[in-house]
């Protein structure tokens with residue numbers, strides 16, 4: 028079987044996809060480990076969570092701009108209408124959360140009168156919002172719920188990829204990998 032380049036995402040899209048995937052899993056594990064840490068250690072651990080959040084936001088923004096200029100390859104001809112629809116909805120929902128969660132985190136930090144340090148390299152400045160710690164805490168509560176929602180979407184996304192690849196045998200996973208053959 029010959030490899031059909033039009034059934035694959037571009038090299039940049041693949042690179043950004045896998046970088047974001049790893050960064051999201053790591054940032055989630057960091058937030059989880061902070062839960063069980065002492066109060067002193069928590070600040071430092073969460074500093075990594077905040078900084079990675081800024082990185083994820085930037086990578087997703089680049090991905091979306093690139094996506095506007097380079098639309099994704101069409102799904103294989105055989106896939107059902109509802110499956111395409113669900114796939115698109117899950118993708119857009121993940122993109123929305125990956126942008127809104129760091130933005131909400133930035134707003135909440137600003138409500139605490141704090142800038143976000145990106146590993147001491149630079150600070151994301153505070154937004155000019157009134158200091159309101161109660162609001163900041165509420166935003167972070169919603170942020171944690173959004174985080175759980177994102178994890179559920181990721182689980183659905185991974186299961187769907189595996190179902191397409193191994194049950195439908197349409198090579199879906201190879202759409203996002205530089206090797207292998209995906210059905211067009």
Ligand code: HEM
Nearest residue numbers: 047048051094099118121122181185188199200201202203
């Ligand atoms: C862990 C966090 C992950 C996130 C946030 C994520 C997010 C996304 C998003 C937003 C897209 C849509 C790309 C676009 O059209 O612009 C996508 C596509 C894709 N992802 Fe993931 N992904 C993750 C993990 C994974 C994993 C672990 C796999 C493999 C099992 C995977 C396989 C794929 C494939 C094959 C596509 C292309 C789907 C298609 O159009 O046929 N992803 N992913």
Ligand code: HEM
Nearest residue numbers: 055058059077080081083125128129132133167168171174
């Ligand atoms: C896309 C990027 C981000 C993702 C995927 C993400 C994900 C998560 C997840 C899953 C949790 C919940 C952990 C748990 O339930 O134990 C969480 C908690 C938290 N995140 Fe993020 N986060 C992101 C960006 C940020 C940013 C940029 C900030 C701050 C500037 C931030 C601040 C927090 C805080 C303070 C908590 C603790 C909330 C609480 O338990 O009350 N996050 N995050």
